[in-house]
Amino acid sequence: MKDKATYLLIHPDDSVCVALRDLPVGEEILINSKKITLKTDVSFGHKIAIKKISITENILKFGYPIGSAKSDIEEGEWVHTHNVQTNLGEKLDYQYNQRSSEEVKVLASDCTFKGYVRNNGEVGIRNEIWIINTVGCINKTAELLAKMGTETHKDRDIDGVFHFPHPFGCSQLGDDLVNTQKILANLVNHPNAAGILVLGLGCENNYVDLFKQSIGEYESERVKFLEVQKADDELEEGLTLISELVDYAEGFKRQPVPVSKLKVGLKCGGSDGFSGITGNPLVGAFSDLLVERGGTTIMTEVPEMFGAETILMYRATNEDVFLKTVDLVNDFKEYFIRHDQVIYENPSPGNKAGGITTLEEKSLGCVQKGGFSEVVDVLPYGERVTKTGLNLVEGPGNDLVSVTALAASGAHIVLFTTGRGTPFGGPVPTVKISTNTALFEKKKNWIDYNAGQLIEGTDMDSLKHDFFEYIVKLASGDTRTKNEQYGFKEIAIFKDGVIL
Known part of the structure; x- marks a missing residue:
């Protein structure tokens, strides 16, 4: 073995080790007092057989099978997709056994971080304004409002104004529409956002009044709504609502x-x-x-x-x-x-x-x-x-x-x-x-x-x-x-x- 950083053997039962650098054919490594000569080049992060592995025999890494040999694998050979196949099949049956592993006990701890305690008792780690658009048609409107809002309020005590583009909210049926509503509603309710502007178009499946049902209860000071089809100037009205949200957000300060x-x-x-x-x-x-x-x-x-x-x-x-x-x-x-x-x-x-x-x-x-x-x-x-x-x-x-x-x-x-x-x-x-x-x-x-x-x-x-x-x-x-x-x-x- 030329140096200590040549390979890593993860578990004593493993039949492979992992190369810690690119290893050339012919290099020798010493494992368990046994010299192994590499029969092929092996790249950094790849596996080397540390014993002969017969066809169909399980290959062990982490102490568990990671597949089986597709052909006989000689000691010192590179072990990868060319000579390994999965052992997995389709759906399996599982039997419940009482937990045998040691339960992790919750310890008394005085460890704290500085967070923002919201009015509903939840805690955020950022004091951001989020624009959540109900439908992908207005991604660019949301993007422009976020850019304008960030520039307008760059000196205020917030962590920025952000939007999250997506292609959905209209022309969706069944579970797809429900999934879109769930994800967006949960983002509305996320405590990292001090204030939310929900931006709707007006004709989408996920229209604002329907989306409100997914959001559930909300603070009117924290969550504002704007349907851009109804607005004479959606950018002007949007910036006004963002300003109100920034005023609200500045009421929160970090605390232990x-x-x-x-x-x-x-x-x-x-x-x-x-x-x-x-x-x-x-x-x-x-x-x-x-x-x-x-x-x-x-x-x-x-x-x-x-x-x-x-x-x-x-x-x-x-x-x-x-x-x-x-x-x-x-x-x-x-x-x-x-x-x-x-x-x-x-x-x-x-x-x-x-x-x-x-x-x-x-x-x-x-x-x-x-x-x-x-x-x-x-x-x-x-x-x-x-x-x-x-x-x-x-x-x-x-x-x-x-x-x-x-x-x-x-x-x-x-x-x-x-x-x-x-x-x-x-x-x-x-x-x-x-x-x-x-x-x-x-x-x-x-x-x-x-x-x-x-x-x-x-x-x-x-x-x-x-x-x-x-x-x-x-x-x-x-x-x-x-x-x-x-x-x-x-x-x-x-x-x-x-x-x-």
């Missing part, structure tokens, strides 16, 4: 709030071979710390639970939550089947290029974002979290749709691990966490935190507490994510039906 009030979404996108080794375990360790202090974390991306779903199911707080988790997984499989799609088509080309071979491997890394806490609740798409602890929310793996779902469920912040990189940000602060240092150093305008330190000598205990402190500072407004700094704030809404 228990960290138990914090709700954080957990998301991974563009995985590589280190996502399940650095980024996702770090987020899982953070999740456990927050839950221990009475806070809330939220996971989605149901297709990226396939193959590792039992890890979450057997951490259900009771049988009802277990059955909800089973339905969450099987209902999403039904969605694939209904559209004649292969359930286990994942991982994506980018994932494969980064070293992820099968959906089992991706999922085993993905579920680590939930740490070891029990699962306290499972929610349908578009619903808001009501229980503290680790929650699961229905949603796809798509970055934009899932981050939007997390924000709509109540997340103040979304933690977004990535081994490939993306500039994307949701409507709430979206913390991009690189799984490797090379990405962190290359994409300074995208990445907020480097979990790659975990394979460079930093121990998990130190890093998880450093990261927790970073999130507290972020929630307090002492720092901003890159998506906030550069104005990358977008939403996307799940669609599964007919557009007229």
